[in-house]
Amino acid sequence: MRPASDRAARRLRAGGLALPLVAFIFLSFLAPLGNLLTRSVHEPVVADALPETLRALEGEWSGGLPPDAAFDAIAHELPVARETRQIGPTATRVNRRESGMRSVIVKTARRVARLESRAQAGEPWRQLLPEIDEAWERPESWQAIRAAGERFTDRHYLNALDLDRDANGDVVRQPPERRIYVALFLRTLVVSLGVTVLCLLIGYPLAHLIANASAGTSRMLLLLVLVPFWTSLLVRTTAWIVLLQQQGTVNDLLVWIGLVPDDARLSMIYNMTGTFVAMTHVLLPFMVLPLYSVMRSIPNVHMDAAASLGANPTQAFVRVYWPQSLPGVAAGSLLVFILSIGYYITPALVGGQSGQLISNMIAHHMQTSLNWGLAAALGGVLLLAVLALYLIFDRLVGIDKLRLG
Amino acid sequence: MPTDVHVVYEDVRKSYDGSTWVVHGLDLEVHRGEFLTLLGPSGSGKTTCLMMLAGFEAATEGAIRIDGESVQDLPPDKRGIGVVFQNYALFPHMTVAGNLAFPLEVRGMAPAERAERVERVLRLVRLEGMEARRPAQLSGGQQQRVAIARALVFEPELVLMDEPLGALDRRLREEMQYEIRRIQRELGVTVVYVTHDQQEAMVMSDRVAVFNEGRIEQIDPPEVLYEEPERAFVARFIGENNLLHGTVLGLRDGFCDVDVGGIAMRAACIAPLKVGEPTTLAIRPERVGVGDSPDRYANDFEATVDDITFLGDHLRVNLSIGEIKDFVAKIPNVTGQGGVLEGDRVRLGWAALNCRALEAVAEVPSPQ
Structure with missing residues (x-):
């Protein structure tokens, strides 16, 4: 028996070995996730750039426009923001509230200096600013600045769900032409479910074959499943383009056979079909492997036993085999579904317009529109949706029944 | 007793690869209500x-x-035969009651009758009150009982058992042997039972078919197999026998004289032997008299005691008769004293009837 302190030291050492992993998980997973989720609700740019202005905008406005102090403050703060290079991000964020405000703010920040002398001479900024741009005479402009100045906002989440706040601050739906995300979420959900079902339909018989083939055949089939798995995703996806495009192999073959006229070649790529085909192919191993692992543990003798008890092959499958393979079905389906709900590269390459999924929109906001807050909110909604599905799954199937390998 | 034939194998052959026969021309009749055991080493x-x-x-x-009726084209689910598998093959996702009701369900039996049948069969295998358990929650012996119950619940006339007790420990195995025998007698079903354990075959069977390399060596009731083995393989496989290799010197009235390494022995002639042919003699160790009055025996030799093992109810003695080494004799422990010591020279003898001259085997395949 070792002394207690010795054992504690050993446990500490053993724990120390896991430290790199803990650090890695924190740095590569928890920290970015937390950062992104924070970004989806926290937007301090405007608040930091225009603190005085925002303070002056608080309270009641008489005659629709803010008090003079607000004009004075913004005339003072915009040039400062320009010097500290905060004017761009600030203008962008205000612009999201009120179209056109970007140029108004940038222009004002640039020209305020020229009017400084007249302001010194006693002319109030309330009259000088509209000379730069008459937008400063519209209450909407000031409301946009005030709204953009809130440090914490639910706007991105509302936006991600096609909602908005009206002038009274009530939550309302976006006008129909601006509703895009909910439909995209639904499309993502439908595609993910569809891909999962397709993978299951193709993967189940395949896994059964592999699990019950002779050792040699089984090894070869498993290799056939795994080789694409080891090939670059990009290569596999591009291969589908080669196969499925209008002048591609499949179309050529169909035309050659005469099934399809040359002037009406099928469009099987750069649309939903392409997304379905390529995603099912790419994700198939994630269905086959857990299924195979579970099926291999189902003794063959169970089917013999069922037959000896008088069950025909269908009854034996439905009552004896299928229930025992369910943990694999559940694991494979959950894996494929969760992977496909966040799928990005394949739809981007072969999805065309109609085959884009929510992740492509998130990427767009991260890379092109630079609206990281909205991207983060869309990601947050996606995360919540997956968690909700996971909980439903746990309730229905039981997560402890999963067999991933 | 008139025998009613239930199952017939007619010159059945089986090959998996088309070149080697796993089963050679098997002819076998299974009588109705009989407990027939197919006994043999693995791969037989x-x-x-x-x-x-x-x-x-x-x-x-x-x-x-x-x-x-030939069952050639009848799929297993249409044969109505109960099968008990080696590792039970209970369905782990069903309860005991679910497992037992399964064959009734697929036959479309009404739930009430089903429940009644399940209850009755559970009583038969003495597992009342276990309905709601899952197989994983049962001990090996209990799982075995469920497997047997499941093979019986749909009242088949024929039940097959493939080494059903192989996974159980010794004590439980012995208990289950009597249990299976009791159930078989109670229901009067025909049972074909496969095992490699000759003890098990002896305890349970009406008849035992001894398999070796895809053929039946001998098929007889256990006591006949033991007393009158007709083949050297059976003599080795059932119980224990001293097997001596020799040459036939002469034949007379069903007996023969055999030369074993220069020693002449008298034996009952079982195989169709001719003078000058090689033969294998089988002598049961317990039929050998040690230190007895030698005039009782047709075979009477001097031997040296090499080794003695005390085994409770008997002593196991290894002896050398001239050049013949490792000859085994069992001395029943009647007096509490063996009366022999290692290194002793003793008189050794056995009756000609207890020495069976069988066909010659170069090397007798050892069991297992």
Whole structure:
């Protein structure tokens, strides 16, 4: 028996070995996730750039426009923001509230200096600013600045769900032409479910074959499943383009056979079909492997036993085999579904317009529109949706029944 | 007793690869209500025979008939045969009651009757109150009982058992042997039972078919197999025998004189032997008298005691008779004193009837 302190030291050492992993998980997973989720609700740019202005905008406005102090403050703060290079991000964020405000703010920040002398001479900024741009005479402009100045906002989440706040601050739906995300979420959900079902339909018989083939055949089939798995995703996806495009192999073959006229070649790529085909192919191993692992543990003798008890092959499958393979079905389906709900590269390459999924929109906001807050909110909604599905799954199937390998 | 034939194998052959026969031209009749055991070492073809009857394997040649009808084209689920598998093959996702009701469900039996049948069969195997358990929650012996109950619940006339007790420990195995025998007698079903354990075969069977390399060496009731083995393999496999290799010197009235390494012995002539032919003699160790009045025996020798093992009810003595080493004799422990010591010279003898001259085997395949 070792002394207690010795054992504690050993446990500490053993724990120390896991430290790199803990650090890695924190740095590569928890920290970015937390950062992104924070970004989806926290937007301090405007608040930091225009603190005085925002303070002056608080309270009641008489005659629709803010008090003079607000004009004075913004005339003072915009040039400062320009010097500290905060004017761009600030203008962008205000612009999201009120179209056109970007140029108004940038222009004002640039020209305020020229009017400084007249302001010194006693002319109030309330009259000088509209000379730069008459937008400063519209209450909407000031409301946009005030709204953009809130440090914490639910706007991105509302936006991600096609909602908005009206002038009274009530939550309302976006006008129909601006509703895009909910439909995209639904499309993502439908595609993910569809891909999962397709993978299951193709993967189940395949896994059964592999699990019950002779050792040699089984090894070869498993290799056939795994080789694409080891090939670059990009290569596999591009291969589908080669196969499925209008002048591609499949179309050529169909035309050659005469099934399809040359002037009406099928469009099987750069649309939903392409997304379905390529995603099912790419994700198939994630269905086959857990299924195979579970099926291999189902003794063959169970089917013999069922037959000896008088069950025909269908009854034996439905009552004896299928229930025992369910943990694999559940694991494979959950894996494929969760992977496909966040799928990005394949739809981007072969999805065309109609085959884009929510992740492509998130990427767009991260890379092109630079609206990281909205991207983060869309990601947050996606995360919540997956968690909700996971909980439903746990309730229905039981997560402890999963067999991933 | 008039025998009613239930199952017939007619010149059944089986080959998996088309070149080697796992089962060679098997002819076998199973009587109705009989407990027949197929006994043999692993790889002797006994399980293959059972699986062909169950319908999981097809005979390459020959026919199997149940009640006179060939079952060649009948799939297993239409044969109505109960099968107990080696590792029980209970369905882990169903309760005990679910497992037992399964064969009734697929036959479309009404729930009430089903429940009644399940209850009755559970009583038969003495597992009342276990309905709601899952197989994983049962001990090995209990799982075995469920497996047997499941093979019986739909009241088949024929039940096949493939080494059903192999996974149990010794004590439980012995208990289950009597249990299976009791159930078989109670229901009067025909049982074909596969095992490699000769003790098990002796305890349970009406008749035992001894398999070796895809053939039946001998098929007889256990006591006949033991007392009158007709083949050297059976003599080695059932119980214990001293096997001595010799040459036939002369034949007379069903007896023969055999030269074993220069020593002449008298034996009952079982195989169709001719003078000058080689033969194998089988002598049971317990039929050998040690230190007895030698005039009782046709075979009477001087021997040296090499080794003595005390085994409670008997002493096991290894002796040398001239050049013959490792000759075994069992001395019943009647007096509490063996009366022999290692290194002793003793008189040794056995009756000619207890020495069976069988066909010659160069090397007798050892069991297992």
